[in-house]
Amino acid sequence: MLFEEERKKRIVEFLEKHSRGSVQELSQETGVSESTVRRDLKELEEEKLLKRTHGGAVSLQSVNFEAPYSDKEDRFLEEKQRIAYKAVEMIQEGDAILLDAGTTTLQIAKELKNISNIKVITNSIMALNELKDCRNIEVSITGGILRPDTMAFVGPMTEHSLDMVRVDIAFLATNGLDLQEGISTPNMLEAATKRKMIAIAKKVVLLADHSKIGQVSFCKVADITEIDYLIMDSGAPASFIQKFKEIGVDVTLV
Amino acid sequence: MLFEEERKKRIVEFLEKHSRGSVQELSQETGVSESTVRRDLKELEEEKLLKRTHGGAVSLQSVNFEAPYSDKEDRFLEEKQRIAYKAVEMIQEGDAILLDAGTTTLQIAKELKNISNIKVITNSIMALNELKDCRNIEVSITGGILRPDTMAFVGPMTEHSLDMVRVDIAFLATNGLDLQEGISTPNMLEAATKRKMIAIAKKVVLLADHSKIGQVSFCKVADITEIDYLIMDSGAPASFIQKFKEIGVDVTLV
DNA sequence: GCACAAACGATCAATAATAATCACATAGAT
DNA sequence: ATCTATGTGATTATTATTGATCGTTTGTGC
Structure with missing residues (x-):
C-alpha cells in the first residue's frame, strides 16, 4: 500500500515517462480507484506538476526523451x-x-x-x-x-x-x-x-x-x-x- | 531503551534508508507506541527532516520534486x-x-x-x-x-x-x-x-x-x-x- | 446539431489514521 | 520523602482518505 505522497510521485513519474496517461492506466499503475486518481490529478495540476485532460493527464515536462525502444x-x-x-x-x-x-x-x-x-x-x-x-x-x-x-x-x-x-x-x-x-x-x-x-x-x-x-x-x-x-x-x-x-x-x- | 533524540535520529535514518515508513513500522523499529511515533513525526516534520503522510512518513528526498518549466x-x-x-x-x-x-x-x-x-x-x-x-x-x-x-x-x-x-x-x-x-x-x-x-x-x-x-x-x-x-x-x-x-x-x- | 458513451464532479458511507485527553511512571528538585 | 515536570501509552473523539454511486458535463461520430 502506497502513501498519498508516494502515489502522486508515481503518477508524475509515469506521466514523465510516457508523456501521457489515462485515468484508467494511472488507476492500475497506482492500485487505487479512479476517483482517487482524479483527486490526485486535480491536486497535482494545482501544483503545476501536470496538465489534466479529458480521460487522463499529460506531462508538462518540456524535456522528455523517449527511448528508441521501450x-x-x-x-x-x-x-x-x-x-x-x-x-x-x-x-x-x-x-x-x-x-x-x-x-x-x-x-x-x-x-x-x-x-x-x-x-x-x-x-x-x-x-x-x-x-x-x-x-x-x-x-x-x-x-x-x-x-x-x-x-x-x-x-x-x-x-x-x-x-x-x-x-x-x-x-x-x-x-x-x-x-x-x-x-x-x-x-x-x-x-x-x-x-x-x-x-x-x-x-x-x-x-x-x-x-x-x-x-x-x-x-x-x-x-x-x-x-x-x-x-x-x-x-x-x-x-x-x-x-x-x-x-x-x-x-x-x- | 532509547532517549528521545536517539529515537528521532533512528526514525530519520529509517526513512532515508527505506524512503518511507508507516507509523506501525516505525513503532516497531523504535520500540515505542504509535502515539509517540506520531508525536516524533510531528516534531521532525517541523524541523523539515521528513514529510508526514496519512499512515506514516516519507523522506524528503523521495518526494522532492518541483514544478517544471512550461x-x-x-x-x-x-x-x-x-x-x-x-x-x-x-x-x-x-x-x-x-x-x-x-x-x-x-x-x-x-x-x-x-x-x-x-x-x-x-x-x-x-x-x-x-x-x-x-x-x-x-x-x-x-x-x-x-x-x-x-x-x-x-x-x-x-x-x-x-x-x-x-x-x-x-x-x-x-x-x-x-x-x-x-x-x-x-x-x-x-x-x-x-x-x-x-x-x-x-x-x-x-x-x-x-x-x-x-x-x-x-x-x-x-x-x-x-x-x-x-x-x-x-x-x-x-x-x-x-x-x-x-x-x-x-x-x-x- | 444530435445522440451516445465516456468521463467528470459532487456526495456519501465506511474505514483508517490522527489529535486530544487522561492517567501513570519516572527523574530531578526541594 | 514529596512534589513537579516531562515523557509515555491507552482511550476516545475527531478528522482524513478512499471507493462507490449518481446526476451532469464533455467529447465524438454520424
Missing part, C-alpha cells in the same frame, strides 16, 4: 537490472562515474538516482534524462554529435570532452564480447568513444548480459585484457567465465 | 516567437548554427525543425529535445556540467567543446542588455560560455525582447560592439535602437 521491448531487462544493481554497489561516495550509452547502463542511471554525492558524466541522452532532476548528483555530459539510433553522443567532440576528465569508474556496455576478438560494437564512432572511455578510467567495468557472448561486431573496441571488472548474468557458460578469471578480470555473476 | 509561464512568449521567426530567416542552407540556452533560443529550435541541411550545436537540453528527432538536421551538443535551473550545459568542458568548432551564426540570448554595461547574465559560468560562443562565430546574433533593455546582471558577457546583429520586438525605444545602429549593429525589429 523497456518492455528490451530483451533481458531483468538480467540488466540485476547487473545494474550490482554495478552501483561498486560506487563509493565522492566517486566520479562515467556512464556509457546502452540499455544496461541506462538501468544503472535509474539506480543512481538513490545515491548522493557523486559525479556522473555520460554520453547518453537517456541516462541524462534519468539524472537531470537529481540535484544531489552533479551531472555532466560529453559533447558530440547525436546519433539518433542510440541517442548517444559520439565523435571527435566526445573524445575531446572526455580528454578533460578522469573518472574512478567507467561503466561500459558492449554489443559483442568474444574471447579472441574482444569487445566490439557496430559503429566506428562509438567504438572510438568507448576506447577513449577506457583510457580515462581508473577502473573499467564491462556490463554484459549473456546474449552478448560470442558476438563479434564490425568495430573492435578493445581486448578483454583491458577490462578490470566484468558483471554478467548467470546465463554465461562457466568455461567462458573461467577464461576471464585466468587473465585477471574480476568477474561477478548476478 | 511555455505558459514564459513572459513575452509571442514576442519571442516573432523574434525566432525572424532569426531563422537569416539561416542559409548548409550553415552551421550555434544555439545558446534560453527561452528565446528555444523558440528558434522549434522553428528550425522545418529547415533541412543545416548543422546545429547547442548547450541547451531544451533545444536538444526539440531537435533530437529531426533526421535532416545534424545535432551536436557541447559537453559540460548540467545547470539544473536553466537546463543548460556550462563550464570548462563546454568551452573546451566549443573550441573545436566554428559556426556561421551564433544565436545568443541574454538577461541584461544595456548601452553602457553591454550584455550581462546572472551566472558566471554561463557568461564565460557565452563569451566563447561569440568568439567562435562568424556572425553573432543577439536576441532580446524589450524587457531586457536597461537590465544589468551580475556578470558581464561582452560589450554591445561585439554584436553583429540584434533582433528585438518593437517594444524597444527608438533612441535605444538608434544607438545600436550608430555603432554598426544591424538591428531588426519584429
Whole structure:
C-alpha cells in the first residue's frame, strides 16, 4: 500500500515517462480507484506538476526523451537490472562515474538516482534524462554529435570532452564480447568513444548480459585484457567465465 | 531503551534508508507506541527532516520534486516567437548554427525543425529535445556540467567543446542588455560560455525582447560592439535602437 | 446539431489514521 | 520523602482518505 505522497510521485513519474496517461492506466499503475486518481490529478495540476485532460493527464515536462525502444521491448531487462544493481554497489561516495550509452547502463542511471554525492558524466541522452532532476548528483555530459539510433553522443567532440576528465569508474556496455576478438560494437564512432572511455578510467567495468557472448561486431573496441571488472548474468557458460578469471578480470555473476 | 533524540535520529535514518515508513513500522523499529511515533513525526516534520503522510512518513528526498518549466509561464512568449521567426530567416542552407540556452533560443529550435541541411550545436537540453528527432538536421551538443535551473550545459568542458568548432551564426540570448554595461547574465559560468560562443562565430546574433533593455546582471558577457546583429520586438525605444545602429549593429525589429 | 458513451464532479458511507485527553511512571528538585 | 515536570501509552473523539454511486458535463461520430 502506497502513501498519498508516494502515489502522486508515481503518477508524475509515469506521466514523465510516457508523456501521457489515462485515468484508467494511472488507476492500475497506482492500485487505487479512479476517483482517487482524479483527486490526485486535480491536486497535482494545482501544483503545476501536470496538465489534466479529458480521460487522463499529460506531462508538462518540456524535456522528455523517449527511448528508441521501450523497456518492455528490451530483451533481458531483468538480467540488466540485476547487473545494474550490482554495478552501483561498486560506487563509493565522492566517486566520479562515467556512464556509457546502452540499455544496461541506462538501468544503472535509474539506480543512481538513490545515491548522493557523486559525479556522473555520460554520453547518453537517456541516462541524462534519468539524472537531470537529481540535484544531489552533479551531472555532466560529453559533447558530440547525436546519433539518433542510440541517442548517444559520439565523435571527435566526445573524445575531446572526455580528454578533460578522469573518472574512478567507467561503466561500459558492449554489443559483442568474444574471447579472441574482444569487445566490439557496430559503429566506428562509438567504438572510438568507448576506447577513449577506457583510457580515462581508473577502473573499467564491462556490463554484459549473456546474449552478448560470442558476438563479434564490425568495430573492435578493445581486448578483454583491458577490462578490470566484468558483471554478467548467470546465463554465461562457466568455461567462458573461467577464461576471464585466468587473465585477471574480476568477474561477478548476478 | 532509547532517549528521545536517539529515537528521532533512528526514525530519520529509517526513512532515508527505506524512503518511507508507516507509523506501525516505525513503532516497531523504535520500540515505542504509535502515539509517540506520531508525536516524533510531528516534531521532525517541523524541523523539515521528513514529510508526514496519512499512515506514516516519507523522506524528503523521495518526494522532492518541483514544478517544471512550461511555455505558459514564459513572459513575452509571442514576442519571442516573432523574434525566432525572424532569426531563422537569416539561416542559409548548409550553415552551421550555434544555439545558446534560453527561452528565446528555444523558440528558434522549434522553428528550425522545418529547415533541412543545416548543422546545429547547442548547450541547451531544451533545444536538444526539440531537435533530437529531426533526421535532416545534424545535432551536436557541447559537453559540460548540467545547470539544473536553466537546463543548460556550462563550464570548462563546454568551452573546451566549443573550441573545436566554428559556426556561421551564433544565436545568443541574454538577461541584461544595456548601452553602457553591454550584455550581462546572472551566472558566471554561463557568461564565460557565452563569451566563447561569440568568439567562435562568424556572425553573432543577439536576441532580446524589450524587457531586457536597461537590465544589468551580475556578470558581464561582452560589450554591445561585439554584436553583429540584434533582433528585438518593437517594444524597444527608438533612441535605444538608434544607438545600436550608430555603432554598426544591424538591428531588426519584429 | 444530435445522440451516445465516456468521463467528470459532487456526495456519501465506511474505514483508517490522527489529535486530544487522561492517567501513570519516572527523574530531578526541594 | 514529596512534589513537579516531562515523557509515555491507552482511550476516545475527531478528522482524513478512499471507493462507490449518481446526476451532469464533455467529447465524438454520424
